[in-house]
Amino acid sequence: MKYISTRGQSPQMSFCEVLLSGLATDGGLSMPKEYPQISAATLDAWRRLDYPSLAFEIMRLFIDDIPEEDLRFLVNKTYTAEVFGSAEITPLRTLKDGLHVLGLSNGPTLAFKDIAMQFLGNVFEYVLSKQSQTLNILGATSGDTGSAAEYAMRGKYGISVFMLSPHNKMSAFQRAQMYSLQDENIFNIAVEGMFDDCQDIVKNIQSDLAFKEKYRIGTVNSINWARILAQVVYYFKAYFAVSDHNEQRVSFCVPSGNFGDICAGHVARMMGLPIGRLVVATNENDVLDEFFQSGQYRPRAAREVAVTSSPSMDIAKASNLERFVFDLVERDTVQMRALWAEVAAGRGFDLQTKKIAMQQQFGFTSGRSTHGQRIDTIRAVYAEDHEVIDPHTAAGVYVARQLSQAGETMICLETALPAKFEETIREALGADFAVPRPSRWDNIEQAAQRVQVMPNNADAVKMYLRENLDKIID
Numbered sequence: 001m002k003y004i005s006t007r008g009q010s011p012q013m014s015f016c017e018v019l020l021s022g023l024a025t026d027g028g029l030s031m032p033k034e035y036p037q038i039s040a041a042t043l044d045a046w047r048r049l050d051y052p053s054l055a056f057e058i059m060r061l062f063i064d065d066i067p068e069e070d071l072r073f074l075v076n077k078t079y080t081a082e083v084f085g086s087a088e089i090t091p092l093r094t095l096k097d098g099l100h101v102l103g104l105s106n107g108p109t110l111a112f113k114d115i116a117m118q119f120l121g122n123v124f125e126y127v128l129s130k131q132s133q134t135l136n137i138l139g140a141t142s143g144d145t146g147s148a149a150e151y152a153m154r155g156k157y158g159i160s161v162f163m164l165s166p167h168n169k170m171s172a173f174q175r176a177q178m179y180s181l182q183d184e185n186i187f188n189i190a191v192e193g194m195f196d197d198c199q200d201i202v203k204n205i206q207s208d209l210a211f212k213e214k215y216r217i218g219t220v221n222s223i224n225w226a227r228i229l230a231q232v233v234y235y236f237k238a239y240f241a242v243s244d245h246n247e248q249r250v251s252f253c254v255p256s257g258n259f260g261d262i263c264a265g266h267v268a269r270m271m272g273l274p275i276g277r278l279v280v281a282t283n284e285n286d287v288l289d290e291f292f293q294s295g296q297y298r299p300r301a302a303r304e305v306a307v308t309s310s311p312s313m314d315i316a317k318a319s320n321l322e323r324f325v326f327d328l329v330e331r332d333t334v335q336m337r338a339l340w341a342e343v344a345a346g347r348g349f350d351l352q353t354k355k356i357a358m359q360q361q362f363g364f365t366s367g368r369s370t371h372g373q374r375i376d377t378i379r380a381v382y383a384e385d386h387e388v389i390d391p392h393t394a395a396g397v398y399v400a401r402q403l404s405q406a407g408e409t410m411i412c413l414e415t416a417l418p419a420k421f422e423e424t425i426r427e428a429l430g431a432d433f434a435v436p437r438p439s440r441w442d443n444i445e446q447a448a449q450r451v452q453v454m455p456n457n458a459d460a461v462k463m464y465l466r467e468n469l470d471k472i473i474d
């Protein structure tokens with residue numbers, strides 16, 4: 001399998017090259033040259049597989065530069081009951097009204113990002129050691145990505161993580177989860193600013209190509225193709241969990257931010273998985289809902305982004321949407337360059353003429369929720385099902401219930417556990433409500449924390465990187 005850029009001006013790459021490179025050299029995103037097509041007979045054979053075996057079968061179709069026995073070793077090492085709480089890895093449950101919920105948040109940091117990031121940690125370590133190289137991951141987080149990356153990379157040979165987070169802006173639990181890590185290869189940097197300031201610092205440092213090369217700076221952000229690929233697996237697993245033959249169609253509703261999670265659903269559908277609809281659920285930051293309703297993509301300015309009770313979906317633009325639009329315009333790279341030139345100029349674009357194709361050919365539809373609707377949904381699910389869902393999953397459940405059609409089998413993806421967002425759960429279920437928390441996190445807020453507070457200044461962060469990395473390089 002070769003990978004091409006959505007902008008059409010980068011050389012083709014192999015999986016491992018894509019893994020380590022981030023953006024393509026022309027500024028586009030890497031995409032598989034074609035989607036492997038899965039026959040009905042193959043689907044039947046895959047029904048019986050356990051999670052790691054299914055992951056192996058799917059990934060080997062996209063990875064031809066890691067020997068199969070090594071890939072099998074990597075997925076077996078990643079997808080264990082020990083790391084994800086059960087041999088099923090992604091258990092499925094059904095609410096009283098028939099809506100299915102796919103449990104994706106039983107990994108180390110209690111959000112779905114662990115499923116891809118744990119694989120990324122193992123495959124990074126493998127590829128770097130083969131190449132006798134090291135990588136220093138630099139990232140910015142508003143909470144979930146940073147902790148998933150740190151728990152995936154901690155103690156890994158040849159990898160360090162420098163993670164910027166906004167000082168005092170994350171929940172107490174999220175802070176404790178990240179800052180309590182004492183591993184020598186994990187560096188938490190709390191920037192005196194907002195999440196966008198952290199992201200600007202990362203971009204600033206990455207645009208210094210000499211620095212980036214000398215200090216071997218890499219990323220694990222959501223445009224990383226390996227993350228999307230790892231997420232494709234659970235769409236298949238969930239499909240098999242609710243169907244018993246391949247004539248059945250199943251729809252998915254996905255709480256969305258950067259369009260990474262649902263992009264994996266699009267890939268699964270393009271491979272021939274019988275997916276009916278792919279429902280994009282947004283919060284008040286509804287740039288994606290607007291796109292799927294109107295065909296207009298209008299990225300917001302950072303200052304227009306509302307801070308909501310589903311913070312991991314608070315986005316101004318959805319980076320991975322470029323991957324879907326690439327397929328939508330039939331992989332016309334001239335048009336892609338024109339569209340993203342508009343985005344770069346701060347304007348956006350209009351694909352109204354493609355609205356019918358989005359829905360009928362690609363199965364997409366969308367909805368949005370407000371804070372009040374998510375709170376009501378958390379209450380309703382608790383009242384009917386005695387189950388606590390987190391505010392992001394609630395955004396999905398709300399939209400799934402609004403849009404699901406008679407006879408449609410719908411699976412809502414659970415993107416985090418409520419323990420990460422206790423404040424919102426207490427708002428919904430009462431100030432004294434004991435939010436369920438896996439016991440390994442008891443009293444995490446009291447653990448010693450290891451974090452460097454720094455001014456909102458790229459040069460200061462660069463200096464800090466230099467000091468720490470010169471020691472390692474010497």
Ligand SMILES: *Cc1c(COP(=O)(O)O)cnc(C)c1O
Pocket residue numbers: 111112113144145222255256257258259260261262312313392415416
């Ligand atoms: C990252 C995240 C999302 C959004 O996922 P995308 O892949 O960016 O669309 C939704 N919910 C939670 C809890 C997250 O951590």
